Amino acid sequence: MDGLEQWTNQLQQWVHEAETWVHQIPASQLYAALCALFLTTAFLLLIHLKRFYVYNILGNGICQKKNLFFLLIFLSCLIIAVRLFKRTQSNTIVLAGLSASGKTVLFYQLRDGSSHQGTVTSMDPNEGSFVLHSESTKKGKIKPVHVVDVPGHSRLRPKLDEYLPQAAGLVFVVDAVEFLSNCRAAAEYLYDILTKASVVKRKIPLLILCNKTDKVTAHTKEFIRKQLEKEIDKLRASRTTVSAADIANEFTLGVTGEAFVFSHCHNKVTVAEASGLTGEISQVEQFIREHVKP
C-alpha cells in the first residue's frame, strides 16, 4: 500500500513538473509543436484508414486490430493536444509591487467588492479563484480568474517566480501618493520583473497600476510612468556596468543608445489608475478581462 502511495506521489510530482515545463514554453512554439503532432498523426491515420478500407471493407479483415490501435493513438494525441492547449490559456493574474502599495486591498476589492480595511503587511501570497465581484450579477457562465497577491516584502518576493510561469497578466501596483520616496525601489523591482526570462519569453502583459488615486496628493499616471522610465534608464546603465556575470541570465532592457521607454519592452506594458480603497478598479478589471477571457 505504501509503495502504491509512493508511486502516486511520484507520478503527481512528475505531472506537476511537466505542467511547469509546459508553461515555460512560449505559446507560439507550443502551438507549432501541437500543430506538427496533430498533422503527423492525422497523416498516419489517413494512411491506415485507407488500408482499413482496402482490407476490411473490400478485403479479409486482417488489419482491423492494428487500425483500431492507430485510431486509439490518434484520439489520445488529440486529447493531450486539447489539454495542453487549454493549459496555455492561463487564468492567473499576479499582483506584485512594493509593500503597502495596496495589493491586498485590491485583491479583496476584486473578489468581494469591499476593501476589508485594516490589512496588515502580508507574510504569504494571498490567492483565490473567483468570478470578479463586478461580474457576479451577470447571467451565464463566466470564467473565474485566479488572482495571486504576492507580498511586497523583499524577502518574500522570490515567491513571484513560482507564479510567473502560469501568469496570463501581471499587475504592478504603485502607491501614487508616496511615489517619490519609493520611486527608486519600485523601479528596481520593476526592472527585475521586466528582465526575467519567464516574463520576456512568454511576453507576459504588464499593467502598472497607480493606486490610491482617491487622495488629492496622488501623482498622475503620466508623471509616474515618466519617472519610472527615467529611473529604469539609470538602473540600466549602472547594472550593465556593475557585472556582466550578474546579468548573464537576464534579458537586457530597452534599445541600446536610446533613453528607456516602456514601449521598448518585449512584453506589452500599460499604465492605469485605481483606488482599491474606494473600489475604483474598472481599469484593472478591464486589463484582467483582456487577458483572461470571460
Ligand SMILES: Nc1nc2c(ncn2[C@@H]2O[C@H](COP(=O)(O)OP(=O)(O)OP(=O)(O)O)[C@@H](O)[C@H]2O)c(=O)[nH]1
Ligand atoms: N487612500 C488609499 N489607501 C489605500 C488604498 N489601497 C490600499 N490603501 C492602504 O494602504 C495600506 C496598505 O495596503 P495593503 O493592501 O495591505 O498593501 P500591500 O501592497 O498588500 O502590502 P504588503 O502586503 O506589505 O505587500 C493600507 O493601510 C490600506 O488601507 C487606496 O486605494 N487608497
Ligand SMILES: [Mg+2]
Ligand atoms: Mg498585502
